[in-house]
Amino acid sequence: MKYEFTMPSLGAEMDEGKLMQWKIHPGDTVTKGQVVAQVETTKAVVDIESFRSGKVLELLAKEGEVVAVNHPLAIFEIDEDQEIVTGGIKMDSPAKEAEKNTPEFQGVNLREAIGKAMARSKKEIPHYYLKRRVSLDLLMSWLDKKNALLSAEDRLLIPAVLQRAICLALAKYPEMNGHYRDGKYVPSSDVNMGTAIALKDGAVMVPAIMQSQKMSHSEFNRAYQDLVVRTRQGSLKNSELIEGTVTVTNIGDLGSDEVYGIIFPPQVAIIGFGRIRKEAIVADEQTRPGFVIDLTLSADHRVSDGLLGARFLNEIDKKVNDPESL
Amino acid sequence: MDTSMQMKMLMDMRRVRKMEEVCAELYTKEKIRGFLHLYIGQEAVAAGVINLLNAKDNVIATYREHAHALLKGISSRAIMAELFGRIDGCSKGRGGSMHLYSVENRFFGGGAIVASGVPQSLGLAMASKRLKERRRTVCFFGEGAMAEGVFHESMNIASLWHLPVLFCCENNLYAMGTSLMRSQSQTDLVKRAQVYVMEANRVDGMNIFDVVEKTKQALEYIDRESKPFFLEFQTYRFRPHSMYDPEKYRGKAEVEKWKTRCPIEALEKKMKEQNILSDEQLRDMDRQIDQELRDAVIFADSSALEISSDLEKDVFAPMKDQAYETHL
Amino acid sequence: MEKDKVKEVLKDIFHQVAPEVAFDGINMSLPLRDQVEIDSFDFYNIIVMLQKKINVVVPDSKLSELKNLSQLIDFISAKAGELK
C-alpha cells in the first residue's frame, strides 16, 4: 500500500527543513531505521531515517528544496500486513480535554453539594414513603441457571436486574418518572435511571443510565457496569449527571435492611433497595428460609399518591418474580 | 541465567528497544514534544538490574528513563499517555518524558537536573533501613553526573553512614556532547568510587550475562553488609543524546563499531547457541510486543487532556488530618 | 483444583480489582467483607474474573453463604474439580 514519507519534526522549534541530499533512489528497497536523506535544520545537517521497510516509488522533494514539517518528501510502497505499531492512530488527530465530570458540584466538596440538595429536597418536596418485601427465590434460581451459560462479561448482576425490573414497571407508572419544575410536573418519555454509586473516598454520585427504557436486559446489564467503572474513573458525561429522571439507590448492600431515599430534585421519586438476605417465609401454611429484599419508595405527593405508589411497588414485585419478562 | 530468565531478559530488552523506536517516530510526527532521550543501545543495563529487583524495591533514575520506568512496572500505556501529555499518563501529563513517576511501583522519577536523584536515593535507603522495610534502593545516573558537586557530597555520605544504595553509573562515554576524557580527570570511574571507601566494580554493559552476574554480587553484598555499592556499566547509546542533537562530537565509525556489540543481538546469538531460541519464538515475541505497543499508542491517543480548570491542583497536598481549620 | 492454586488465583485477582488490599493479611475464617473495604461491585468483579481465569461460575444464591475466604476457596476448588 502507498505510504507517504514526510519531513520529520526534530525539535519543538523546527517547522521546516532543507533537503540536502537523498540517500535513496526510486526502485530501491528501504529497511526500517535506514538513513534515507540528509536534512539541514537551524542547528546542523542531520540524517533522517525511514520508519517503514518497503520500496521507494517516487521522490517528491528535490535536493536543496525547503519542505515544511509533515509535508511529503517521498512515496514508498510498503507491504500490507506489516503491523504498523503507530498505524492505529491519525497523526494529526487533535487532543481534547476531558469533560468536567461534576459540572454542578464544580469546586464545591461533593458531599456538601449533595447535602445541600437533600436539605432543599426535604423542605420543598412533600415526600410519602412506602415499603414492600419482595421474595427473590424465583429470580435467584433463574439467575443461577442463566449465568451458568453466559460468558463472564455477560454475567447478569442482581442490582442491574432489579433496576431493569423497576425500569419496566415505570412504563406502567410514568408518574414516578420525570421532573417537577416551576410548580408543575413534567413527565419524561425517557427513563434516565440515576444510580447511586459510592466512590472509593466515600462520596456518593448519582449518574444516570440514559434512555434505559430502550435497552435489552443484557444491554442494561452492561450499561450498569460501564457506568460504575466510568464513575470511579471520573469520566462521566455532563448529561449523565444532570438529566436523571428517577433514581435508584442500593446503598443498603453493606448496611441496613431498608433504605429510605430522599428524592433528588427536580426528580419526583426515588426507589431504594436494602440488603438481600435470607428470612423465614410463610407460604401455603409452611415457613421456609428464602431470599428477600425490602424495596422502598419515596415519592412526591404533588405528582403521585400512596395508592399509586403501592401499585407501582406491586408491579416491580411482579416483574422481579417473572424474570423471563425482563 | 536459566532459560526462562534469558527469555524474560530478551523480551524486556526488545520491548524497550521497540518502544523507544516508536517514540522516535511519534516525535517526528509531533505527537511527542519537549525533550526525548532514548535508551537504544543501553537496554542490557536496565533489563539486567531491574529484573533482579522486586516490586517493593526503590528505583530513582534520570531523564533517560523510559526503560527503567517500564521495567519497574509502569505500563506502556501509562508511559505513552504521559509522553502524549494526557490525563491517563503516569504523571497525568504533567511530567512528560523526563518526569515519569509511580509511587505504587516505587519508581521515584526521572529528573531533569543531572545528579539530583543521587542524594535522594540516600534518603530512600535510610528510610527503608529505619522503618525495617528491607527495600533495596537503586540509583541510576550517567558518568556526566560524576562531575557534579552533589555527586561527591552524596558518595561521601553514603559511605560514611553505610546507606545501602546500589549506585549504577551508566557510562555511555558522552555527557551530551562532552566525552568522558574531556570531562573527568580520573576516567577510571571504579577508582573514583573507591576513593569514598566504597565497594565498586566494572561491568560490560553490552553483555546481559555480565550485568546480571555483577549486579547479583553487588545486591548480595548490600543485603549482607547494608552498605553502598558502585557499579560502572560500560555501555553506549546508539542514537544522539536527544532528538535535536547534530552529533558532531562523535564519529559515525565509532557508533557503527559499538552497534556490532548490540546487547540484544548478543543475547539472541547466545540463546541460539544454547538452542533455546527459535526464529518462530522471535516472531511471536515481536508480534506480542507490537500488539502491546499498538494498544499503548491507541490508548494514549484516545486519552483526554487534563481539564484546564484543574491547572492549580496538586501544587500542595491537602491537609487531611489537621485539628485546625486552615484557609487553604 | 487444589486449594493453594485457587488461593494464588484469588490473590492475583484481588491485586487487579482491589490493589490496595493486602491479600496475605486477610484472616481465612473471619467474614471477608468486614476485613476488606470492597463493595458489592468489586465483589462481582472478582467473581467475573474467576470465571474468566478458571471458568468457575459462582451462583448468586451461593454468594450469601460464602462469607469468608476459606469457604470461598473450598467452594471454588470443589466446583473447579467438577469441570476436570
Added chain:
Amino acid sequence: MKLTYRDALRQGLKEVLLKNENTFLIGEDVGAYGGTYAVSMDFWQELGPEKIMDAPLSEAAFTGLAIGAALGGLKPIVEIMTVNFSLLAMDQIINSAAFMRYMSGGQITIPLIIRMTTGGGRQLGAQHSNSYEGWLAHIPGLKILVPGTVEDARYMLRFAILDPNPVLIFEHALLFNMQEDFKDIPKDFSPYQAKLRKSGKALSLISYGGMLHKCLEAAEEMLKFGQEVEVIDLRCLRPLDEKTIFDSIQKTHRALIVEEDWKSGSFSAEISARIMENCFSDLAVPVQRLCRKEVPAAYAKHLEESAIPQTKDIVHKLQEMLT
C-alpha cells in the same frame, strides 16, 4: 510562661522529635556541637545520633537525602545553619521538593521541614546577613513561615510537622535572646494566617519576623501623636493571608510595609501590588515600603544599621504618611 525565642524553638523542636518516632534532625553541627544557635543543645546526648544527625558540609546532599527520606516515609527536619548557605541547596529545595508533587500528577508527597536562621544586624558581613525568605515565597510548592514572636517560635513547628508539604521556617537571628510571656496554645492556632498584633484605625503597618518588634515600638511611639496604628504580623508568606491585609486597609485606607529585604523585587513589592489590585479604591495615599538599602551588608556597625530600617525610620515614615 516566659521563654526566650531560642528556648521556645528548642522546646518546640524537642516536642516534635519525641512525639513522632519517624522524625529526625539533620544539619551541620546540630548534634555534638548542639547547634550553631544552640537550638538543639544536648539533643544529641539525650536522643542519640540517629535522631540528631551531624551532616558533613554538604547542603545539597543532606537536603536531597532529606527529600528521599520523606519519600521513603520518614519526617526529616533539616537545619541549614543560615539562609545564606541555603543557596547551595536551592536546586534540591526548588527543582525537587517544591515541584515533585506537581510533576508527578499529585502522587508524590514530601513532608519536609527546613529551618534556617535569617536576617542581619550582627556585623557578619555581606555573606552572612541576608534574608531570602521573600525569594522562596515566590516558589509555588513551598510554604514559608516567618515566626516573629516567642509564641510562634514555640508552636509553629507542632503544626508544620503535620503538613504533608515542604515547609520552610525562617528564624530571625536577632530574636534569639528576646523574651516574651505567652499563654498555652490558643485554640484556633494556625501558622498559616496573619495576626493583628495591635489594632488601630490610622494606618496598616504590615511586617513579619525580625522587623515586627520595631514596628510595634514605632506604633507605640505614634500613640504620643494620637495616632492608633494597626500592626499586622504576616507570620506566613506562602500561603499569604490576603484577607487580613485587605480587611485592615478597608478600615485604615493607608498601608506601610516594613521588611529587611532589599526593595527591588522584594516580597513587600508583591504585597503592595496585591493591595493596589484589590483595595485601590480604599487607598487614601499610595502604599509605602521601608526596606533595606540596596547594598551588600557592610561589616561596620553604623553602615549596616543605616541600611536596615530601624524604629526611628519607621516612626519618621509614619509621621510623613499621617500628618
